[in-house]
Amino acid sequence: MAIAVLSSGVTGLNAAERALGNSAHAIANIGTQGFQPSQTNFTENAPAGTGVSISMRGQQLLQVDAPSATNLATETTNSLVYKAQFDLSAKVVQAADQNLGTLIDIQA
Incomplete structure (x- = not known):
């Protein structure tokens, strides 16, 4: 159980990190003429409770003379939401790690 929770937390960390990177990329290109940022979508993995995956709809360049x-x-x-998601996923990983350590200590 603790390993499944650990895995779920890690997928949350990875998804939040990729989404935050995508948002940073969009902000960095705010001055690029014709830039169209990617759209980020989160999806719960099946079966429920096993983590989250992320998909991004590709960016494209609009007309060169159009604003970003x-x-x-x-x-x-x-960015603030993705940072909070990352922090919460890190807490899930930390709690799973502590529980896993407790289980290992009990069996020793």
């Missing part, structure tokens, strides 16, 4: 389609307010909010 990056919305700074949206990307800043997304």
Whole structure:
């Protein structure tokens, strides 16, 4: 059980890290003419409770003379949400690690 929770927490860490990187990429390209940021979507793995996966719909370049389609307010909010998700996933991993250590100590 503790190993499944540990795995679930790690998938949350990986998904949050990729989403945060995507948001940072969009913010870094806010001044790029015609830039269209990727859309990030989270999906719960099957069976339920085994983690999360992430998919990103590709970015594309709009007309060269068009302004960037990056919305700074949206990307800043997304960054804060992804950071909170990363922190919470890290707490899940930490709790699973402590529980796993307790199980190993009991059996010794």
